[in-house]
Amino acid sequence: MWTDAQLAREARWAYERARLRRASAQALLVAPVGALAFLHCASSFRWNAAALGLVLAFVAVCAWAGRDWARGMRAALLAGLAPLLVPLAAELLGHACTATTCYYVPGACLLGGLLGGLVLAGYPGRRSDTRAYALAALGVTVACGLVGCLFAGLGGLAGLALGLTLGSVPVLVLRRV
Amino acid sequence: MPLSPAERQELHAQLCALADGERAAFAPLFTRLWPVVRGCVAARLPAGEAEDVAQQALLKVFARASEFDPARDALAWVLGVAIWEARTARRRRERRREDGLATSLEERSISGPSPEDSAIAQDLRAALEQVLGTLRPGDVEALRAFAEERRPRGAAFRKRLERALGRLRLAWGARHVD
Numbered sequence: 577m578w579t580d581a582q583l584a585r586e587a588r589w590a591y592e593r594a595r596l597r598r599a600s601a602q603a604l605l606v607a608p609v610g611a612l613a614f615l616h617c618a619s620s621f622r623w624n625a626a627a628l629g630l631v632l633a634f635v636a637v638c639a640w641a642g643r644d645w646a647r648g649m650r651a652a653l654l655a656g657l658a659p660l661l662v663p664l665a666a667e668l669l670g671h672a673c674t675a676t677t678c679y680y681v682p683g684a685c686l687l688g689g690l691l692g693g694l695v696l697a698g699y700p701g702r703r704s705d706t707r708a709y710a711l712a713a714l715g716v717t718v719a720c721g722l723v724g725c726l727f728a729g730l731g732g733l734a735g736l737a738l739g740l741t742l743g744s745v746p747v748l749v750l751r752r753v
Numbered sequence: 754m755p756l757s758p759a760e761r762q763e764l765h766a767q768l769c770a771l772a773d774g775e776r777a778a779f780a781p782l783f784t785r786l787w788p789v790v791r792g793c794v795a796a797r798l799p800a801g802e803a804e805d806v807a808q809q810a811l812l813k814v815f816a817r818a819s820e821f822d823p824a825r826d827a828l829a830w831v832l833g834v835a836i837w838e839a840r841t842a843r844r845r846r847e848r849r850r851e852d853g854l855a856t857s858l859e860e861r862s863i864s865g866p867s868p869e870d871s872a873i874a875q876d877l878r879a880a881l882e883q884v885l886g887t888l889r890p891g892d893v894e895a896l897r898a899f900a901e902e903r904r905p906r907g908a909a910f911r912k913r914l915e916r917a918l919g920r921l922r923l924a925w926g927a928r929h930v931d
Contacts, residue, residue: 583808584783590816591771591779598819642774642819 599639603632606653612664613723620727627722631656634719638712648712655696655713656720659736662688663724685725686735692717693743756789756828765827772821779815787811789828790835797839802846810838884924892917 578586610628614621638649666684696717717740725732756764764785770778794807814834821830885893895917898904904914 577804578808580787583787583811584780586808587783587812587815588779590812591818594816595774595819640774646774 595640595642596636599636602639603636606635607632609657609660610720610723613660613727615664615668623726624723627719627726631716631719631723634712634716638716641708644706644709645712648709649716651696651699651709652713652716652720654699655692656717658691658695659685659688659717659721659739660724662691663728663732681725681728682731682735684735685721685728685732686739688724689721689736689739689741690743691739692721693740693745694747695743696740697744697747760785761826761828764831765823768818768821768827768831769823771818772823774819783811783815786814786831789831790814793832793835794839797836798842802842803839806839806842807835809842810835813838880929884921884928887924888917888920892920896921 607628610631613624613628635649635653638645663681663684667681696713718736721736721740722733725736728735764782767778767782767785771782790811791804791807794810795803797803798806814831817834821827885896888896891913895910895913898910899914899918904910
């Protein structure tokens, strides 16, 4: 039998452990989608695995932290689908890859980033302007984009960054005006 | 410990906040919930057991706090968890008691005769004592020595025993055989 202070400590641990379990389960749900990146023809297993690990870590931490972190993460998961899947779809539709380079994938990354930025800025769920929301949203979207565009090299990453900026900034600016 | 409608609403808001990840809601929620859960469990279990079960129930409530659906009533949800925990503890206790009874019966049947066997043996022993009481002391002495396996060697004792057994058979037949 515990004292009230010990009981409070144990209850807090029970709460945190349960949150961590739920967060890990949520992160594992994302893993199969992220694993699609391994289908890229010129992908590096090591870099893809690292990027996927980054996404899972972001998702787990944000889900565990809750509040605006979790809301930002949920918005970013939706937004991150575009830069994750558009380059893959482009590659599967028209095969223009050599063993080391994919020619029009940087353009697909730009388009994916643009769509992702638009979704992120116009996410219809509960919006929040806190720093936690912004950090979680940006972190998870970029991590998802990395999974989708890393195989395209620096050109892909630059396309992703440009697309995300072009997609989100105008919407955010318009909303504030 | 009944809560006023305002307290219920506050409890609901705190549980919703904790479910959302608001850690600041933990301390006030703990302070509010502990007496509620303790009272609920104490009403269903004996005093010696209630405190431990109430603590376990409170841990369950906090472990499941993140699953709380804001559309539900917080107090009803918490009491549901506490009552379930108390019921589980009571069932566990009853099962333990049943297992203990079964084990003790089993041990008794392994270590000794059943109650029926004991009663029959006791009746036979009483009947034999009655018959032995009608025999001569020398015969009784010989029969006891035979029964306790301390018979001396030699033909004299064997003949004495034979005669005593014959007389016992006759006496037994006279009393117990039609």
